[in-house]
């Protein structure tokens with residue numbers, strides 16, 4: 573379908589658009605400030621963009637998280653688990669038992685509820701992931717101690 577036909581088709585759709593379209597919010601890329609992640613819960617340079625959250629009854633919360641090389645979260649858990657979708661680069665996700673796995677662009681990672689873990693960049697490459705959680709009683713994560721260089725290197 574060429575672009576004129578597409579536009580015409582969309583115009584028809586819009587003309588009969590039901591009220592269900594009300595309440596949909598499109599937050600434009602680049603319209604949000606870049607927020608540096610707190611050193612209390614992260615090592616190295618980490619920032620978030622494109623933050624999002626559902627409105628009740630949704631408990632969905634997320635953001636795009638950018639880790640510079642060597643940057644990572646502290647150890648933490650999520651009360652209802654977490655999904656990570658890697659948008660750029662290659663990073664690492666580590667479990668308290670020592671297993672560290674690689675995650676690359678397009679990979680989808682599921683971290684179950686209550687599982688102690690960390691995620692972030694490798695030493696020589698940055699990574700950007702979209703992080704998605706459901707909050708429990710308004711809480712998205714429980715933060716713990718920082719991850720050591722030795723823990724990052726465990727494979």
Ligand code: MN
Nearest residue numbers: 650654683691
């Ligand atoms: Mn996490």
